[in-house]
Amino acid sequence: MGDTGGGTPRERYRAQVRSEIKAHAWEQLATAGASALSLNAIARQMGLSGPALYRYFAGRDELITELVRDAYRSLADTLRAAGAAGPDLPALAHALRGWALQDPQRYFLVYGTPVPGYHAPDDITAIAREIMATLLDACAALPPGGPARPFDTHLAEHGKWADGHPAGPATLHRALTFWTRLHGLLSLELAGHFTGMGFDPALFFAAELDDLIGPPQD
């Protein structure tokens, strides 16, 4: 926490202001969404005038990219922590859901509607791969499921994403479905598409998780 020994005083001050800007940005993001994020509003909240922020971020896009990076980093750390005490898929799932519910707009910053032109920098895609690796570790430790399925054989030949990970096609399939199914559920829940339908999203989540761990196989 008290990492105040960064280097020159200027560098420390700069880092402090940058993180203060980001703090205000997160606040705006959580309440008004990413599209409403305004550099001028942040400057006002901090008691300084508009163009001052351009000393710290090249522009709105760079600030948002930085927030996206931090969001990815936060998710990767959260999942890694959940899997630290041994591979545990349910623990990973609940860590993911907790992280998503904690700040829905942060979740959408990672997995929400993309901007057509935008391409994430390499270090962000690296974090994404790290997340998948954590997921693969947990899936590899699971007892084998049912019989091999057609898509498994396709993954065996076209699984160049898990390169360097010693996981069989069935495990790759498991990790992929874990990701897409839980994302579908969380995405719709956070977007409010379940409100007024009456059921409890947490129970639905638990049901889908059960399906992923031990599919109905007897």
Added chain:
Amino acid sequence: MGDTGGGTPRERYRAQVRSEIKAHAWEQLATAGASALSLNAIARQMGLSGPALYRYFAGRDELITELVRDAYRSLADTLRAAGAAGPDLPALAHALRGWALQDPQRYFLVYGTPVPGYHAPDDITAIAREIMATLLDACAALPPGGPARPFDTHLAEHGKWADGHPAGPATLHRALTFWTRLHGLLSLELAGHFTGMGFDPALFFAAELDDLIGPPQD
């Protein structure tokens, strides 16, 4: 198509200009996303000046709401048409995927990142219920799956969303998982999270669909 007999000439002209505005809006939307939609840019494209558009739409929000409404309507009609020749869940699934791939930004307009403050008008939620009804029809016609599961009993008591539909809890569960699983897959595919991973999203989609129709039960 040639529905030119709306009423007074003024009403016909008004409707025509409105639809022309929306056409340009869809074009902008598909290329630059919803956040970049600009009334001024549309006015320029149409050869008239900015404030002229306010005769036809109260503002940017109303135009976007109208686009959301049309998107919902288009999806509901597409699914209804796919299920017209009898309840057919695979047909519904492929119609959904085709509709999504046809215009990703239109899909995200319906199921993408929500604006925190926004609440959809009643007629839009009515279309959403219509979509769920079509889905329930197709699920009800499916042969029964495996044994009843815990979440089914919860849905039996908290399924006030399918009110008026003669479907059992297992069918409700089926429809819900159909929705969330395929959305998760499509959402990540359209957002580009699968690019560079090597596998074919269409095959993954087919695999998930197989799981939904005939879960591995022997």
Added chain:
DNA sequence: TGCGTTCGTTAGAAGTTGTAACGCATCGCG
């Protein structure tokens, strides 16, 4: 033919991002 509604215009307010040029404080170095 004439009257009223509606349309499109220009002008302008208030907001945004982002650039340019200018003082001034501060930090590091001699």
Added chain:
DNA sequence: CGCGATGCGTTACAACTTCTAACGAACGCA
């Protein structure tokens, strides 16, 4: 200690956005 370079914050401005107000002209209907 003092001096110079670096960096910070400012104001001024351009270009853009949404949206309101007021005006003139065109159009439809009686």
